[in-house]
Amino acid sequence: MRKNSFAFCGGAFGDEGKGKIVDMYVDMLSKKGPVIVYRDNGGANAGHTVEVGDTRIALHQLPSGILTENATLVLGKGMVIHPHDLLTEIKDVETAIQGKVTGKIKLDEMATLSLDTHRAFESVLKQWESGGKGSTGRGISPAYADVLLRHPVRVRDIVPFNEKKLTKHYQLYQALIKGLGQSIEKIEVPVLDQKQKTVVVGDLATFLKRLKAAAKKLQPIVCNAVEFLESTWNDTSYSFVFEKAQGLGLDPRWGVYPDVTASDTTFDGIYFASESIIDPNDISVRAAVLKATYMSSVGSRVLPTAMHGPLAEKIREDAHEYGATTKRPRDIAYIDIPALRYFAKVGNVTHLILTHMDIVYLKEKVTICTDYTIDGKKVSYRPDQEYLDKVKPTYAEFEPWAADDLQNVTNPAKLPAAARSYIKMLEKEIGVPVLLITMGPQRRQALFMK
């Protein structure tokens, strides 16, 4: 095990509050020495917010830790990068803190680009009802698909600017979109910009001009991140925090196809993105973050334990369950033990972190699904919608606790008895120990269980 190494992933369908946990760890570790925050998957489909005074900034591609002195943020080879959106994030942070942050960001030259061409193609595909209906529209899967189709464009194709390759890239997407009956020049795609929420892709000259301007600004942060990792991973004066994006239930292999994302959402992705420098099994804590009393999902998947009615609405409002990237209202579901047990197994998870322990109501028992049955026979979770449509969840109820009684507790033994026994039950059912719980958005509203 490599000391001072911690990795966090979403234990279900994303949005479990990883950003806050990563932020807390980065802050804690940065008091002891330099910290590397490494992100290896996803792109502008992810989202979390950081607060600078009264300003809230939405971050999508930058991992947590941008505001922590002593932290270096690495955007790894397994990510898909939208240059313009990344620059907007950097600019927003720099405006808020009135200082520079580019010195602490390292962008791997081998990361794949996810451009306006990909966003346009994804929106056209959606109209053809092909691909994932619930995608965030940020061009994620077309960018990853380019790699499998052997024609990706990478960061090193814009720094230095390879006009010939980028022209071919544009022309390919122009032809694909034309084949589907539309014109790429006229398609509006979402962009991260305070003033302008969409941009028209435009003709080849416009596309190249916009990209060239962004590339010039990104140039100082582009590097061979694998070399950087090699020197720092072997020097234990550096702490490492790995921030996975999305969640285990969105992984293309382990989530319910086709409403899945395109990147590896498990800790295994770190092995590939670091070109085998970092074996995820050497990371001492590999924690899946879960909401303690319910699950949420944004997309078009049909969950076996979907919750409807006033309780779901109350949770959605109390916990602000609206997508950070798309603002869509999130679906709410009862805790689904067969799914979570499966995700913890395939995710190679050593610990659980339970967030939102304060989303609990004294007049409502905490209801969870303990098992699935088909024709009266107990069955396991399988990542297949046709199969999941047949399962019948068995529910069990647990005593609630007063959310206020969680606050200011500094010793797990002093937690309300109902909360303690609920946590124990989850550990037993999912088969992984709970490391930490949180009961509110502030850094101090967290309690280590071990």
Ligand code: IMP
């Ligand atoms: P894509 O990643 O945009 O291709 O979207 C594929 C699926 O993953 C859709 O159901 C999205 O809603 C979902 N998804 C992608 N990123 C996130 C995230 O960060 N949180 C929650 N859901 C996500």
